[in-house]
Amino acid sequence: MDEAARFGDLLQTFRAAHGRAPLRAAQPLTRAAQIHAEDLARRIVLTHGSENGDLAAERAAAQGYAWALVLENVAFGQQNADQVLTSWANSPDHRTAMLNPEVTEYGVGLAWNHIGPYWALTLARPA
Numbered sequence: 851m852d853e854a855a856r857f858g859d860l861l862q863t864f865r866a867a868h869g870r871a872p873l874r875a876a877q878p879l880t881r882a883a884q885i886h887a888e889d890l891a892r893r894i895v896l897t898h899g900s901e902n903g904d905l906a907a908e909r910a911a912a913q914g915y916a917w918a919l920v921l922e923n924v925a926f927g928q929q930n931a932d933q934v935l936t937s938w939a940n941s942p943d944h945r946t947a948m949l950n951p952e953v954t955e956y957g958v959g960l961a962w963n964h965i966g967p968y969w970a971l972t973l974a975r976p977a
Contacts, residue, residue, distance in 0.1 A: 857931035879957025887959035
């Protein structure tokens with residue numbers, strides 16, 4: 851199992867441990883997250899905005915996702931799924947996003963460049 855897929859399993863376990871419902875993996879969200887992770891790795895930046903200024907909701911919509919709510923976590927440098935989950939779980943805003951009771955679906959992206967890995971997690975609820 852690749853690290854992005856493994857992160858999905860860890861996210862489910864984390865949510866369950868905190869009394870939250872499981873999430874469904876959604877291909878449009880996975881594509882949006884992967885595109886963003888690749889963009890971050892290419893530009894060597896850590897930001898929520900794409901090169902053209904799009905944010906997570908616009909990236910999800912561009913992949914055909916009709917959304918009511920979209921949240922995003924991004925990270926750089928964590929070498930595996932365990933490390934990125936721990937990092938986000940220890941950051942109040944990232945933790946709040948992962949435990950948001952209103953989201954029902956997710957997608958994970960992971961891209962590497964010469965200096966390390968870039969992670970993107972898109973959490974959403976469809977319209």
